[in-house]
Amino acid sequence: MIRIENIYIHEFRGIRELKLDLRGHNFAACGPNGTGKSGIVDALEFALTGNISRLSGSGTGGLSVKVHGPHVDSRDKPEAAFVTLDVSIPGLGGKKATIHRTVKTAGSPKITPPDADVVAAFNSVNLHPEFVLSRRELIRYVLSEPGQRAKEVQALLRLDDIEKLRVVLQKIANACSKELPGFERAEADANKNLLTALDAPQLTKMAVLDAVNPRRKTLGLAPLTDLEATTSLKDGLATTAAVGVPGRVPKVQAGADLSTLKEALEKLGSEAFQKVCEKAEDSAAGLEKDADSLDGLSREALLKSAIELYDGTACPVCDTPFEPRIFEEHLAAKLSHLDAVTKKRAALESEIKPTLDTLHAAGTALEQIHFNRRHIRRVQRGFGILRARRCRGRVQRHSRGQESSGLRAF
Secondary structure: OOOOEEEEEEEEEEEEEEEOOOOOOOOOOOOOOOOOOOHHHHHHHHHHHOOOOOHHOOOOOOOOOOOOOOOOOOOOOHHOEEEEEEEEEEHHOEEEEEEEEOOOOOOOOEOOOOHHHHHHHHHHHHHHHHHHHHHHHHHHHHHOOOOHHHHHHHHOOHHHHHHHHHHHHHHHHHHHHHHHHHHHHHHHHHHHHHHHOOOOOOOOOOHHHHHHHHHHHOOOOOOOOOOOOOOOOOOOOOOOOOOOOOOOOOOHHHHHHHHHHHHHHHHHHOOHHHHHHHHHHHHHHHHHHHHHHHHHHHHHHHHHHHHHHOOOEOOOOOOOOOOOOHHHHHHHHHHHHHHHHHHHHHHHHHHHHHHHHHHHHHHHHHHHHHHOOOOOOOHHHHHHHHHHHHHHHHHHHHHHHHHHHHHHHH
């Protein structure tokens, strides 16, 4: 919270120049229409937030602070329209501060002193601009029916924007929950491949360092003392391999990859895996025979898609305007009727997950072997090219030697 000590208004709204010494007390402005009472409130809001709520929102006809903020005689000089507030901040022990904001640079106020705690105090006010209520908003709240008071309070406190933000964040959360299993599998594969390559027991900092440093010592490199986000296990290693010729696949790694593939294939052919597949197949077949469950699954997918695609204004399926809260309650009620179907689907997904994980592990092992095979072929082609070049060099040197001998003999 802040307390206003002084306010200085210059060429802003209907005020040419005005200075008020408020001394941190409450105050009221009274006077005939058109004398600038609302202009003082606008000046306070502008100085603290850079905005004027009466010039934004629906029903304003495209008004803006930049065009309609300056006094009519200074509409072409937005730099001349400014508001300066001298304040005290009780939360900081009554610390004094000043904020100066011009219409030309409304988004970049000058704060003195520019201390972090002072800037944070002004930012907290900027994040909660509901301290300004127009006469129209107050009258609408007073005249509203008791059953509509909650909506009017939500409008007064600018909670609509919070609800829209919540909807956006919920969409992001839903998308992340869908993509997370794939990323988790990729992370598990990467960890497993790294452990195989390092021949390390577990993926911890000390285990990785213990596996890497003996190899670095063999290569004459300094040991690594720590692992950070920017640390490379190959620090200090200069590659001198011929251009276009990849390095060899380590025999230990190739053997470990083959062992991993063999283990994965044995799991696929095991009796336990076959039983899991048969059980999942029976569950899926039973669900397929239940017409009501299939229809429920389709409806559940449609409703969840509608929640994810909802933009905060209208239903993405029928284009009917809905308020966010009402829309979510409406779909939540429909989804609650599909609770039994949801449980069946979740149970089936739980049964299928081990099967999918096993298949994924086998597929990853096959991809690694395939990659190594292509890598070895490239190495073989590279060495073949080198051997051909060396042979050609020997032939050329031999030919030049014969020619030189012939010339000498001649």
